[in-house]
Amino acid sequence: MFSMEHHEIVIVGAGPAGLTAAKILGEGGKDVLVLEKLPKDRIGDKVCAGGIFRHGLIYIPKFLLEKSCDSLTFHVNGWATTINTVDGEPFLYTVDRLKLGQYQMAVAEKAGATISPDSSVASLDKRCRVVSLKSGKKIRYDYLIGSDGSTSVIARGLGFYNDKAVCVEWYVRGRDEFEVIIDDALGMGVGYVFPHAGYTIVGAGTMPRFMQIGQFREVFKSWCRQHEIVLGGDMKAAPIKFNYNGFRFGDIFLVGDAASFNFTTVGEGIYQAIRSGEIAAKAIIDPTYRWKDDIEQLLIYHRLGSLMTYTYDRLPKTVRSLTLKKLFRMLSSILRMPMRDAMATHLIRMVMGS
Ligand SMILES: Cc1cc2nc3c(=O)[nH]c(=O)nc-3n(C[C@H](O)[C@H](O)[C@H](O)COP(=O)(O)OP(=O)(O)OC[C@H]3O[C@@H](n4cnc5c(N)ncnc54)[C@H](O)[C@@H]3O)c2cc1C
Numbered sequence: 001m002f003s004m005e006h007h008e009i010v011i012v013g014a015g016p017a018g019l020t021a022a023k024i025l026g027e028g029g030k031d032v033l034v035l036e037k038l039p040k041d042r043i044g045d046k047v048c049a050g051g052i053f054r055h056g057l058i059y060i061p062k063f064l065l066e067k068s069c070d071s072l073t074f075h076v077n078g079w080a081t082t083i084n085t086v087d088g089e090p091f092l093y094t095v096d097r098l099k100l101g102q103y104q105m106a107v108a109e110k111a112g113a114t115i116s117p118d119s120s121v122a123s124l125d126k127r128c129r130v131v132s133l134k135s136g137k138k139i140r141y142d143y144l145i146g147s148d149g150s151t152s153v154i155a156r157g158l159g160f161y162n163d164k165a166v167c168v169e170w171y172v173r174g175r176d177e178f179e180v181i182i183d184d185a186l187g188m189g190v191g192y193v194f195p196h197a198g199y200t201i202v203g204a205g206t207m208p209r210f211m212q213i214g215q216f217r218e219v220f221k222s223w224c225r226q227h228e229i230v231l232g233g234d235m236k237a238a239p240i241k242f243n244y245n246g247f248r249f250g251d252i253f254l255v256g257d258a259a260s261f262n263f264t265t266v267g268e269g270i271y272q273a274i275r276s277g278e279i280a281a282k283a284i285i286d287p288t289y290r291w292k293d294d295i296e297q298l299l300i301y302h303r304l305g306s307l308m309t310y311t312y313d314r315l316p317k318t319v320r321s322l323t324l325k326k327l328f329r330m331l332s333s334i335l336r337m338p339m340r341d342a343m344a345t346h347l348i349r350m351v352m353g354s
Contacts, residue, residue: 017256044101124157
């Protein structure tokens, strides 16, 4: 008789969230299958600046860190200021996403998880506890972890709409300092220059509702030209989902970008992905674990970012443009104060939790 493939835990998506959960569940002796649409040698590859703030270091082995940042230049409406670390330690690092993914995959496999590359999930039947692959294959689960990122099939299968910001990125050479760009011309968008080992990622992100992506790309390219950044090579684009809909739905968990744990305002999501994957795995292993407290704590940054964006979004257009100018002026004046380095550093450390 035909019997459907079954696993105790099926994880959809081998990003930082899914692979973290796979490792912990594997170590806990669980039967874990990770379904990933990418081929095995591309697992980890992702349009991402790869920035890790200090609080994320507990999850990233030192040998994966590429560049460290103890001095960050802000470009605010044509004016620039550089802030430095106050305690001598860097506050930001970069990792290569492909190397991080390949490392996490090896660790998860060693822990006993089975990774199934080239396995794109097409749909979820939550009533029958079955996921269907594009190939037509069906797999049954006891628990399902949706860690399939910003275009999550699992979130959609649960009935959620993925509201997304869009980011554009280029790989460049010859720009070796960390920079952040906040400029009226970019609307609510923010740009960044993040050096890695042997290359630098230059990119920017915005909400499509604030500026059409084509216009945004051209405005950002023009900003780069004015600042002597040569954007060679192909542009890469990727979305970031920012509407949080929940973490646990009975035997289904949404983690990482699939749930929108990211802190959209500063574009941070790797730490949140790893942490939420960890919380989901612990909740499956130990039914008495009080995961709600940990999720609430993790959501603080996401909620702060959402509050800023949604409040701003609901302002009439004229008020919005005035408010934006005021915000920039306020930021500029804070940074221009005599104590600006210490104050700005303090602010940044508050935001980055370091
Ligand atoms: C341009 C840009 C810059 C960023 N910069 C930073 C930064 O500097 N620092 C930071 O912390 N965060 C950054 N982020 C956010 C960060 O990339 C994400 O928050 C993080 O990757 C989320 O991890 P995840 O595991 O949830 O999802 P992902 O890393 O997106 O992994 C999801 C995985 O699921 C797979 N998948 C998707 N759909 C399916 C399917 N149907 N079937 C099977 N597999 C599927 C994908 O191939 C992928 O491997 C950036 C994001 C963008 C877009």
